[in-house]
Amino acid sequence: MKVIYDKKYHFKYAFDNNTGFYVRSGILDKNGNDTGIDPFMGSFPHLIDVGVMGHCIHGKTGLCVKAGIGCYQSGLNVTQENMSVEHFEWIAKQCKGKCNQLALGGRGDPDQHEYFEELLKISRENDLIPNFTTSGFGITEELADICKKYCGAVAVSWYRNEYTYKAIDLLLKAKVKTNIHYVLSNNSIDEAIERLEKNDFPKGINAIIFLLHKPVGLGKEDNVLSCSDPRILKLFTLIDASHPFKVGMDSCTVPGAINYAHNILPESLDTCEGARFSCYISSDMIMVPCSFDQQHQYGVSLIDKENNLSTSIEDAWNSDEFEKYRDIMKNNCNDCKQRSLCMGGCPLKPQIVLCNKKERNNK
Numbered sequence: 001m002k003v004i005y006d007k008k009y010h011f012k013y014a015f016d017n018n019t020g021f022y023v024r025s026g027i028l029d030k031n032g033n034d035t036g037i038d039p040f041m042g043s044f045p046h047l048i049d050v051g052v053m054g055h056c057i058h059g060k061t062g063l064c065v066k067a068g069i070g071c072y073q074s075g076l077n078v079t080q081e082n083m084s085v086e087h088f089e090w091i092a093k094q095c096k097g098k099c100n101q102l103a104l105g106g107r108g109d110p111d112q113h114e115y116f117e118e119l120l121k122i123s124r125e126n127d128l129i130p131n132f133t134t135s136g137f138g139i140t141e142e143l144a145d146i147c148k149k150y151c152g153a154v155a156v157s158w159y160r161n162e163y164t165y166k167a168i169d170l171l172l173k174a175k176v177k178t179n180i181h182y183v184l185s186n187n188s189i190d191e192a193i194e195r196l197e198k199n200d201f202p203k204g205i206n207a208i209i210f211l212l213h214k215p216v217g218l219g220k221e222d223n224v225l226s227c228s229d230p231r232i233l234k235l236f237t238l239i240d241a242s243h244p245f246k247v248g249m250d251s252c253t254v255p256g257a258i259n260y261a262h263n264i265l266p267e268s269l270d271t272c273e274g275a276r277f278s279c280y281i282s283s284d285m286i287m288v289p290c291s292f293d294q295q296h297q298y299g300v301s302l303i304d305k306e307n308n309l310s311t312s313i314e315d316a317w318n319s320d321e322f323e324k325y326r327d328i329m330k331n332n333c334n335d336c337k338q339r340s341l342c343m344g345g346c347p348l349k350p351q352i353v354l355c356n357k358k359e360r361n362n363k
Contacts (some may be wrong), residue, residue: 004098004128009042015046015100017129019175020152022046022100025320041276041326044098049291052113053106054080054283063135067159068189070184070218073107077171077218078109083283085115087309089122091281094313096126101152104132105291106283111147112138118216120150122347133181135159136167144174153177155209157179172204184253185213185223187303189231196238207246210239212253214349216292227256236260239342255345256354260336271343275325279317287316290323292348298325335357337361 001016013024028032032361058062058064064071069188083106092102093259102123104110110132113119125132129152147154152159156167159179180201184192186257192210213222225232236256239247240263249257257264270277274289275298279285286300293299300316303309316322325347331345336359344360345353353360 003085006039009039009041012037013042013046017152020129024106026347030304044317045277045279046099047101047103047273047278048091048095049103049105049278049280049293050083050088050098051089051106051280051282052083052104052110052119053108054082056108057112058108058135058137058297063137063159064218066136067161069157069159069224070220072214072217072219072295074217075107078107080283082113085118085122087285088119090309091313092122092126095128099128102343104130109138111143117146117150120146124149124150125278131155133157134167135163137163139167139170141161141174141234146175147171147176148174151176154177154204158182167203168202178204178362180208181211183211183213184209184225186225189224189225189235193231193238198233198241199243201245203244205245207248208273210247210249210253212250212352214252214292214352216294216349224352227259227356232354233260239319240264252346252352253354255342258341259355266341269341271341272329272346274347275322276329287313297362298322300341333359333361
């Protein structure tokens with residue numbers, strides 16, 4: 001396990017390359033003692049979501065739509081070039097010794113990138129653990145073996161199809177740590193509740209990770225869950241219960257966990273990490289605090305008009321655009337006793353925040 005000291009913000013963080021265990025200390029005083037105060041941000045992102053896919057080879061087939069999931073990157077309508085190996089390696093080299101993980105993503109399944117194995121190899125050569133999420137449609141025995149060789153974990157999107165189960169089976173047989181990513185929305189929460197009640201997910205998986213539906217790209221506003229929906233309480237009651245698999249959630253769901261769950265340690269919760277400990281770099285080299293900023297409202301281009309690499313990750317991280325994003329979290333819900341855990345939730349789409357407390361001021 002490597003331990004890194006952040007000299008700028010005075011805290012330590014550690015990441016285990018084998019287990020994926022990640023932990024941060026509180027802010028340290030001048031004697032090196034932990035004050036118990038959580039650092040607001042790091043001097044460099046600890047995880048970078050790298051959008052290596054500029055287009056989705058399944059876009060025209062409507063794979064996401066058929067699965068009841070609205071692609072937030074508009075994979076049906078937008079086509080760009082996939083990220084080049086040169087650009088990916090440029091990112092990885094800057095991250096060595098500072099960042100822990102690269103989450104490969106973008107507009108399509110990363111395992112269908114024309115240089116997929118090379119991207120994974122570059123990650124490892126720079127002491128970075130690659131992970132990715134896939135629909136599973138194109139997973140083969142050969143790809144599963146490649147994942148075992150290089151990846152920390154692989155997440156299969158819950159597309160409710162034969163290829164979903166096949167991909168999970170191939171990955172498990174290859175002894176890959178396999179998670180399921182399940183998008184929570186108005187049209188999927190009933191199924192989530194029923195499956196949690198019955199523990200009805202493939203045996204052998206590491207975890208179910210619940211991701212909150214956002215009205216971005218093809219994601220529809222009427223599919224956003226409301227905190228007044230009684231099903232929310234039922235869902236978190238089940239998340240609180242014991243299961244034969246781990247149950248996790250994305251940081252967008254943290255306000256719900258704070259308000260409705262009782263068996264989750266507060267120390268294990270971390271709200272929106274965008275521009276604090278993570279960021280997203282698109283296939284066309286635009287860096288934003290979060291991949292859901294599809295309009296690049298807080299975007300910084302890492303290349304110039306001639307397509308030359310011109311702005312470093314560190315410079316983008318310290319840009320005015322990223323600071324504007326952070327300011328939203330710094331100024332949200334100041335009267336709430338739990339604001340240090342939540343910070344008002346999502347700065348991009350406040351309507352998804354599972355909280356109706358009177359102290360909320362980011363509606």
